[in-house]
Amino acid sequence: MRKSHKNANRIWEDEEINYLIENIGKKDIENAKKLERTLNSVRSKRRNLGYNKKYNPKYQINLDFFKKWGEDMAYLLGFIFGDGSIRIRNKGSELTMKSIDQDLLQSINKVMDSNYKIRKTKENRKLYRLTILRQEIVNDLLKLGVVPNKSLVMKFPIIPDKYLFHFIRGYFDADGHIRIVGNCVDIIFTSGSKSFLDSLSRRLKIFDIKSRVHTQDKYNWSYLNILNESREDFYNNLYKDAGIHLKRKYELFLTFFRNHHIPTIKCIDCSKRIVKTGNNQKRCNICKKENIRHLNRLSYQKKKSRN
Numbered sequence: 001m002r003k004s005h006k007n008a009n010r011i012w013e014d015e016e017i018n019y020l021i022e023n024i025g026k027k028d029i030e031n032a033k034k035l036e037r038t039l040n041s042v043r044s045k046r047r048n049l050g051y052n053k054k055y056n057p058k059y060q061i062n063l064d065f066f067k068k069w070g071e072d073m074a075y076l077l078g079f080i081f082g083d084g085s086i087r088i089r090n091k092g093s094e095l096t097m098k099s100i101d102q103d104l105l106q107s108i109n110k111v112m113d114s115n116y117k118i119r120k121t122k123e124n125r126k127l128y129r130l131t132i133l134r135q136e137i138v139n140d141l142l143k144l145g146v147v148p149n150k151s152l153v154m155k156f157p158i159i160p161d162k163y164l165f166h167f168i169r170g171y172f173d174a175d176g177h178i179r180i181v182g183n184c185v186d187i188i189f190t191s192g193s194k195s196f197l198d199s200l201s202r203r204l205k206i207f208d209i210k211s212r213v214h215t216q217d218k219y220n221w222s223y224l225n226i227l228n229e230s231r232e233d234f235y236n237n238l239y240k241d242a243g244i245h246l247k248r249k250y251e252l253f254l255t256f257f258r259n260h261h262i263p264t265i266k267c268i269d270c271s272k273r274i275v276k277t278g279n280n281q282k283r284c285n286i287c288k289k290e291n292i293r294h295l296n297r298l299s300y301q302k303k304k305s306r307n
Contacts, residue, residue: 010037012045024051050135052092061114061132066140071243072111074163075170077144079108081157081196082174086138086148093138096131104173105130107244151192152220156199164203165237171200172238173246178253185256187226187234194222208272209234229275232257232264 016035023031024046032042050063066073084097098121099105105118105128114132121127145157159167172189179186191197194215201211201224210227226234235253239245264273269287283291 010041017045017049020045021049024049047092048135050092050133050137050139052133059114059116059133061116061134061137062112063134063136065112066137066144069160069163071163071166071241074159074166075244076108076111077141077146077157078167078170078172079174080141080146080170081150081154082171082176084146084174085150086141086146088138088148092133093135094131094133095137095141096129098127098129099174100127101246101248102128104244104246111244154191154193154196156196156203161206165240166243168200168204169238169242169245173249176249178249178256180252180256184228185231185253187231189224190221191223192221197222197224200224204230204234207233207237209237232275 016037019035020031020042023034028043028046029039032039035042066077080095080097083099084095087094087096097105097108102118108114108130109116109118112132116130116132118128118130121129145155147154157167175190177186177188177190179188189197189200194213197213201213204211204226209230211224211230212227213222213224215222235257239250239253242250264275265281266273267284267287268282269291270284272284274284
């Protein structure tokens, strides 16, 4: 370790930070002596790294998990936008995720290389909670757009197209719903933030997936539903190259599309595949309207030439 005068304002080097992390279980005064720094300097750095006084070294986690985009990272970010929350506190910030599916929280722990405890909540014994006490994790989430008390004010984050549907799958597993009613399937997202759902609808439209956002002013929440003509495309994109996912919702999709496969045809004008709704259908709605206008123009010109 480099020797120098004790100075609380001296810039911390990577070597010193790594030493502090590796020896975080030791007393601050011991690390201060080894690093030749003031006690206040070591204590302040420890807290900035997310290790509060109650830190228990037996709980480990990948602190770099939210620093780089990946399929699992995008999924978990989406899940946190739905069923996650962060708290900013002087004595240590925390990330909490809740779910009735304990297996899903166990999968989340696994992909984050975490051994934090999963516990039942006090308010509902059927609901499980995973709380992670790490300032660095919370700081990274803040940079990605997660905010405290986010339900009514959250905005859709900036996500690379490559990872968009992994994010959407995470949010759907948290605040999405699928319900099979007869020969139809309802696919719905809910949120207290209409702005979030409006942005989600616009992003889906880029992939030719049509949706509509509705507002329930009485209950101060909104919902987005996937339109019938786009539900199969949505399903295919949602689970393409899927890693972590909620099995019970995925199995409902499989059940529906196995038993109620939607036939499609190719539009003779634009070649786009569309849901077949009639035996004589040849065109998509846009091309059908354009063809009708074209025929009307021909009919008008023909009548005009006779006069």
